Every structure is written in structure tokens, then in C-alpha cells.
Amino acid sequence: MQATVTILGSGTSTGVPVIGCSCATCTSSDSRDKRLRSSVLLQTADGQSLVIDTGPDFRMQMLNAGVTHLTEVLYTHTHADHCHGFDDLRAFYFASRQPVICHVATPHCADFRARFSYAFEETGYLGTKPQVVLAPFERAPFAIGGLQVDPDFVPHGHTQTAVFRIGRFAYATDFKVFPPELIARWRGKIDTMVASAIRHGQHPTHSCVEETLALFDALAVKRGYLTHIAHEMRHAVDEVKLPSHVRLAYDGLEIPVEL
Numbered sequence: 429m430q431a432t433v434t435i436l437g438s439g440t441s442t443g444v445p446v447i448g449c450s451c452a453t454c455t456s457s458d459s460r461d462k463r464l465r466s467s468v469l470l471q472t473a474d475g476q477s478l479v480i481d482t483g484p485d486f487r488m489q490m491l492n493a494g495v496t497h498l499t500e501v502l503y504t505h506t507h508a509d510h511c512h513g514f515d516d517l518r519a520f521y522f523a524s525r526q527p528v529i530c531h532v533a534t535p536h537c538a539d540f541r542a543r544f545s546y547a548f549e550e551t552g553y554l555g556t557k558p559q560v561v562l563a564p565f566e567r568a569p570f571a572i573g574g575l576q577v578d579p580d581f582v583p584h585g586h587t588q589t590a591v592f593r594i595g596r597f598a599y600a601t602d603f604k605v606f607p608p609e610l611i612a613r614w615r616g617k618i619d620t621m622v623a624s625a626i627r628h629g630q631h632p633t634h635s636c637v638e639e640t641l642a643l644f645d646a647l648a649v650k651r652g653y654l655t656h657i658a659h660e661m662r663h664a665v666d667e668v669k670l671p672s673h674v675r676l677a678y679d680g681l682e683i684p685v686e687l
């Protein structure tokens with residue numbers, strides 16, 4: 429099935445520019461150096477769509493991409509830069525009167541409910557709550573409409589992040605390493621992968637450029653895009669250093685994929 433992946437945000441947790449920073453990336457006039465928090469939109473040729481993560485820039489991302497209808501969100505993990513735009517899911521209920529299904533990994537559900545308790549519990553909150561349905565998932569394939577989602581979990585500091593393969597497309601952010609069993613399971617099954625690479629050089633909880641390039645090779649990915657990028661990387665300077673089948677993602681980039 430033909431689909432388009434739109435990079436809604438390609439930035440690390442701070443976004444780029446970083447508040448108060450005057451480095452060459454943060455003051456760059458290149459629009460590709462303006463990075464909202466990481467998220468993607470997947471739209472299939474037959475009209476299905478889903479978003480992965482609703483970070484703090486979610487509202488602007490929906491406006492920028494012209495999304496007027498949304499019923500499915502996949503969450504990688506509960507760090508603020510991946511879910512704190514949750515409240516703006518309200519807009520999609522106003523428009524369609526359909527709740528948004530939030531697919532949250534079972535081990536993340538308690539934290540997700542705690543962060544947004546006003547939406548799930550009777551708290552006395554008098555405003556309009558997001559109308560959502562929490563749909564827990566485990567390490568087992570599940571369907572969203574006609575899409576088969578194959579999730580797995582990878583280490584990310586004190587927590588585990590969910591990564592997703594949807595047909596021959598995969599999205600993985602906020603991981604340090606892929607366990608060998610997952611590499612064996614996904615190897616050769618991915619044509620296009622968007623994966624995080626925070627900067628050149630080691631980071632304690634995030635994969636760096638060198639590690640993500642090695643991961644693309646280990647998985648035999650045909651086209652790779654790096655995302656969740658910090659201000660240490662400037663698009664025009666750093667993309668040219670990459671192998672030709674790997675590009676730096678940037679906000680607004682549309683990637684045609686065959687699922």
C-alpha cells in the first residue's frame with residue numbers, strides 16, 4: 429500500500445532553536461534547522477491516517493500539516509517531549525465527535541493516566557476534557573484499520589521506548605540500542621526507517637549518529653532518516669557527511685513509502 433510519512437517534528441526534547449542559545453544552528457536562517465519536537469504523520473493512499481506522539485508542539489504541527497481529522501495516535505513513551513501536547517487532541521473531537529484512540533504501551537499506561545488524570549478520572553475539572561480511549565498494547569502485532577503495527581521495546585535510560593514497524597516502514601525514537609533479538613526479527617523487513625540520532629558522539633540515553641547508522645546497516649534499511657536532532661547538528665553542515673542512503677529529517681519533509 430502506498431503511503432506518505434510527513435515529518436511533523438525532527439527536534440530533540442528542547443526543540444531547535446533552544447531558548448536562549450545563540451549557537452550557529454539556533455541562529456541559522458535555514459528552515460531545516462527549525463525543529464519542533466519529534467513526531468510523524470502517516471497517511472495511506474486509501475485515506476487512513478495516524479500520528480506517532482503528541483509532543484508540546486502538537487497543535488502547531490497539526491496546523492502546519494493541515495490535519496483536520498485524526499482518530500489514532502501511537503505513543504512511543506511518556507516523556508514530556510512526546511506526549512505533552514495531549515490536551516490538543518480535544519480539537520479533533522470538536523470537529524468529528526469521534527474520540528481519539530491513544531495506543532499506549534501497557535507498561536506506560538499508569539504514567540500516562542497520571543500525567544493526564546483530568547482526562548481519565550473525576551477530578552472536579554470543569555473544562556472540556558480530551559475525549560480519548562486508551563488502547564494498551566503489548567509486544568505483539570495489532571491492527572489499526574487496515575494497517576498492521578508490529579511494536580517492540582528498546583532501552584532508553586530508566587525506561588523502555590516502544591518502536592513500531594508498519595509494513596516496510598519503521599519509526600524508532602529515544603532508544604540507546606536495539607537488542608540483538610529485535611535486529612534479527614526486523615532485519616530485511618524495512619525499506620524506510622525514521623530513527624533518532626541526537627548528535628555526533630555518545631549520549632547516555634540516546635543513540636548518536638554513528639550508532640544509528642550502524643543500526644540501519646544491521647537492519648539492512650534501504651533509506652534512513654535521522655530525527656530527534658539536537659542543536660549540535662546543522663542541516664547544511666552535517667547532512668553531507670552522511671552516506672547517500674541516509675538523510676537528515678527536517679520538519680515538513682514528506683517521504684513516500686510503500687508499506
Ligand SMILES: [Zn+2]
Nearest residue numbers: 441507509602
Ligand atoms: Zn524525546
Ligand SMILES: [Zn+2]
Nearest residue numbers: 449451454659
Ligand atoms: Zn544552540
Ligand SMILES: [Zn+2]
Nearest residue numbers: 505507584602
Ligand atoms: Zn525520551
